[in-house]
Amino acid sequence: SLPVSRWYHENTSEWTLDYPPLFAWFEFGLSHVAQHFDRNMLVVENLNYTSPSTVLFQRLSVIFTDVVFIYAVRECCRCVKEQKGSRDLLNRPSFILAVLLLWNFGLLIVDHIHFQYNGFLFGFLLLSVAKHLKGALLFSILLNLKHIYLYVGPAYGIYLLRSYCFTQNNKDGSVRWSSFSLLRLLTLGSIVVSVCVLSIGPFIAMGQLPQVLSRLFPFKRGLCHAYWAPNIWALYNVLDKVLAMLGVRLKLLNEAELPRASMTGGLVQEFEHSVLPSISPPITFICTLLSILVKLTFLSCRLSMKPAVASIWRRPRGARGFLRCLVLCALGSFMFGWHVHEKAILIPVLPLSILAVESREDAGIFLLLTTTGHYSLFPLLFTPAELPIKVVLMLIFTIYSFTALRKLHSGQLSLLHRLEVIYLLGLVAVAIACEIVFPLSPWQQRFPFLPLLTTSVYCSVGVCYSFLRLYVSLLREQEKPKQL
Structure with a gap:
């Protein structure tokens, strides 16, 4: 019009x-x-x-x-690539991949319920x-x-x-x-x-x-969205908040002189950190660039640290090597970008689905990142009527992902480490606390954004860990000895 x-x-x-x-x-x-x-x-x-x-x-x-x-x-x-001798349609990598992509829980609720x-x-x-x-x-x-x-x-x-x-x-x-x-x-x-x-x-x-x-x-929208995406800045914001509270309690800081805690007000706007240095758009750009390009020498002194994009220049390894670099770039930008929306976690998750059906290591990273990232989307559906819908849909997709990938990569060690399993089980406790207990508690009126804060911070740990594990996996693959 x-x-x-x-x-x-x-x-x-x-x-x-x-x-x-x-x-x-x-x-x-x-x-x-x-x-x-x-x-x-x-x-x-x-x-x-x-x-x-x-x-x-x-x-x-x-x-x-x-x-x-x-x-x-x-x-x-x-x-x-199909496995030799695989006649069962339900266990074929192509069929599992089709389910992981077409029935992706995050994409389903974002497009068909949240609407995009x-x-x-x-x-x-x-x-x-x-x-x-x-x-x-x-x-x-x-x-x-x-x-x-x-x-x-x-x-x-x-x-x-x-x-x-x-x-x-x-x-x-x-x-x-x-x-x-x-x-x-x-x-x-x-x-x-x-x-x-x-x-x-x-x-x-x-x-x-x-x-x-x-x-x-729109750089004036602020570092974080109203609901913080589960990335490094969510952890940074919480650390700043904790330091400010400790400083006031220990009488090292004057509460009246601290910037107003607008970062937890649920508004899209610019704000200043109380104790830690405030983050500007150029800083997020530099951090994003470094997350893709810089040698992570602190991870292991035995690895020849090559940047993600440098690794595909030195040895492209076809579409698979390119996909891993693409996922790493997408995940790095999600972690360090300016005003990142929680829905952006789907950009690394979907391409990672392709790698998960071909590699045991990638399958483990996929399960960890997908489960954490998908749960971080729960606040998008916030009405009581939507609670059973999102819980059932996520359980169906998560259970299928774990069982199908575990069977596909059978005969090998577990796809996840023990601590990773414990962390994912912690999501159940977070869900019960945020979706059931908190709405019935007297804290709901005083701290309305506490469930969002809890969800974002807890999921941030899993996303950051997945990024580091993916990076280490990529770099180790580059150092594998050549087969004669």
């Missing part, structure tokens, strides 16, 4: 357009279908409008666009792993649909440059510098630039690029 020139300026609602232009055109296309269901839903000033026809259209539109995701899952399953359009975006992500030129095109489209995938851009850039623009030495797999093809580099570049020009070009022509960028990168 508005001209294109006003799309990124409209602010009648708090839900402004903060996605790249391709997604705006996607929504524009949906609106032409929506008008046949209920035209009132398209009135910009009609805030908080709802009707049975509106809800029906929204749900059907998500289901329809999930066709892209279903097709991508089919293509991924076709690439999975992540399914078809993940479809583009999974398809982009397939081929070089096709992958460059699909990832460029994906990036112009949702810019959060910029975090995994380094994995794509290095992998495509290394695998498509160079050829490798057949003896040791090292890069042959003399084989560099400028023509192939220009081909890749032209694909990326063409998609970006088609997407952002009209807004550049209208002189609206600064306005578009201000919507895509």
Whole structure:
């Protein structure tokens, strides 16, 4: 109902357009279908409008666009190596992968209950792993649909440059510098630039690029979302809060001089830490970059520490090596990024599903990260009627994941260590306390955000641990001796 020139300026609602232009055109296309269901839903000033026809259209539109995701899952399953002598369909790696992706608990509740359009975006992500030129095109489209995938851009850039623009030495797999093809580099570049020009070009022509960028990168929203994503900053915030409380109690700090504890107020805004240094957007950018590039020499002095993207440059190892780097980049950005949403945990979880059916080590990491990450999404469904739905759905997916992967990697040691199992069992205690006990306690009025705080902090431990375990696994794989 508005001209294109006003799309990124409209602010009648708090839900402004903060996605790249391709997604705006996607929504524009949906609106032409929506008008046949209920035209009132398209009135910009009609805030908080709802009707049975509106809800029906929204749900059907998500289901329809999930066709892209279903097709991508089919293509991924076709690439999975089947075990020799495996005739039982239910125990085949391809079937297990299909269930892990199509029935992913987090994606199911985020898209079909909480309501978003992540399914078809993940479809583009999974398809982009397939081929070089096709992958460059699909990832460029994906990036112009949702810019959060910029975090995994380094994995794509290095992998495509290394695998498509160079050829490798057949003896040791090292890069042959003399084989560099400028023509192939220009081909890749032209694909990326063409998609970006088609997407952002009209807004550049209208002189609206600064306005578009201000919507895509809203740094004034603060370090954390209203509900903290379970990452390193959740632990940082809690540590700051604990130090402030101890400082006041020990009379080392004056409570009146401390910044107001707005970080636990459930609001999207900027805030200052009380004791620890406050975090700015450049700091989160540097930390994210370091989490991907820097040598983690403190992990083990016996490992030759190679950055994630450097490892796929030195020895790409095909799609599997690229996938592991992609997961690591996505998880690193989730841990250290600015104003990360809890739903972003799905970006590393879904590609990790592919690795989980092929590697015992990756299967263990998948179970730990998925269980922790999925439980961290529980606060998105907060009404009493949704409690049994989310509990049952997560139990079904979690039990299947553990049993199927354990049987698939049978004959070997347990997929998880004892302490990891104890940690995951602790989620049951957290769930009972936050979902059942706390709503009935007198603390509900005084500390309304305590369940969110508890969930975020506890899950942060598991996510951070999964990141470190994934990184160590990647680096150890690079150091495995060559088979004669």
